[in-house]
Amino acid sequence: MDKKRVGVKLKAERTKRGILQKEIADQLKVGTTTISNLERGFEGVAEEKYILYAQEFGLAEELCGVISEEELRERHYIKKLTNIDHLLATNTEKWDQELEVLNKEVDFESETKLAPFYHFLKGKIYREKGKKINNQGTSNHSSNKTLTKAEDYFLHAIDQINEDPFQNIGNFTCVEEKKRLRLFFPKYDYRFITSFYKLPNIEDNDTEIIPTIIRSDIKKAPRYTKHPQIHLVVYLSEYGGTSIKQTSNEWKEELASIPNVFFTIFDVAVETPRKNGNLEIRPFDRTDFAETLKVADGVITTAGHTLLSECLYLGLPIYVIPLGTFDQHYCANFIQDNQLGISSYSITKKECLDFIALLDHWKNNIKNCDNILTSSDSVQTIVDFLEDLYEKTGDKCR
Structure with missing residues (x-):
């Protein structure tokens, strides 16, 4: 085992998920010193500990070439559940029965990783039943009752995903997802x-x-002139302080220490604009913000869907700081995974310089990324x- 390589990967994965060393240490019932040694690739730490750490992130096979019996068993049942998922629309009643036979064999309620998938499938089954009742033009009461059951199963699945402390998309809460689900499901025809x-x-x-839908003022030609230096726009929403692991003064000091780069910071708490070296701090004004955005070289911001959409429309690389919600982490992961910028929980001089050094790379990726919808x-x-x-x-x- 290449412990140095494994340690680097484990640290990167932990940092990406916003998890502290102490949290991992508590989960593995070891000290934080052991976690630190693992992440530094110390040869003196037993291979078993590297494997246990990697298993917490589901990376034991990738990093250590190890597949546990438990994981093989999970894969077996995930394959069966996936098969039911693909076929349930063909005969809802039949595959509902198949799912219950499987549930008696496994008891999905006691399986932390399999339970959300089971409840998701039950939700789909009841949704199909509700749609069938609607199409037959029979009792609205029966239809609503069936669709309510579907909603309950979907929400249960979300709750179970949220209980996993090492989920793939940050430490989000499911409150917003529940609200969104209740808004769209099941009361719509299209x-x-x-x-x-x-x-x-x-x-x-x-x-x-x-x-x-991109706002018209973003689509219009810019009215401001481009800054002679590299110019980054910074906007952390009014809830941004809940995600970034620094005070406002701390991250501004980091930006102030970067030479030959100009930062325009839009701050909702500021009433009059002021300038301090390479930092220009302005009150947030939608028109001013849009015009400044159009002549910038990149953006440092939280992971709100609308602003990220506008940045990508303008071809702007993004240094993204996700809030503690599912959708923000999903958007941030998309930016990082498609190499359209970087995702972090802090604003540092080093990360800014790394981000700036690859501005042309990010811009080219935005231009050629097949996964972006903007046309x-x-x-x-x-x-x-x-x-x-x-x-x-x-x-x-x-």
Whole structure:
């Protein structure tokens, strides 16, 4: 085992997930010194400890070439559940019975990693049953009752995912996801989902993914002139302090120490603009912000969907600081995984210099990334759909 390589990978994964050494140490029932030694690749630490650490992130096979019996068992049942997922639409009743037979064999409720998948499938099954009742034109009461069961299963799955302290998308809470789910499910006949990234294929005939709607002031030609130095715009939303692991003064000091780079910082707490060396701090004004964004070289910001969409539309690399929510971590992971910028929990001189050194690389990736959705006119797509629907249904369209 190459302990140095494994240690570097483990530290990178822990940092990416925003997990402290103490949290890992408590989970493995070892001291923080042991975790530090593991991440530094000390030869004196037993291989078993490297394997145990890697297993916490599901990386034992990738980093150590080890597959536990438990993992082999999980893979076996995940394969069975995936098969049911692919086929349940063909015969909902049959595959519901198959799922329950499997549940008696495994008892998914006691399986931490398999339980969310089981409840997700139960949700899909009840959703299919509810849609079938609707299509048959039978009791609305029966349909609503069935769809409510589906919603309960989906929400249960989200709760179980949220209980895992080492989930793949940060330490998010599921509150926002529950609100979003209740907003869209099940009270719709057709829905549009706006996104700046391509989503996995959705088999529902009543769902369409369209690019994010970009504001007209972002699309217009810039009115400001470009700054002679490298110019980065900084905007942390009013909730940004809950994610960044520094005070406002600390990260501003980091930026102030970077030579030959100019920073425009938009701060909701500031009432009058002021300048301090290479930092210009302005109150947040939507028009001023949009115009400044259009002549910038890059952006440091939280991972809000709308602003990230606008940055990618303008071809701007992003140094992203995700808030502690599912959607922010998902967006931040997308930026980092597709090499459109970097994701971090702090703003440091070193990371800024690394980010700036690769600005051209990030810009080229944004230009050529196949996973970004920014091309079509989303507003026109919705208008065309509504006009077509009105022609077919008349006053029933609402």
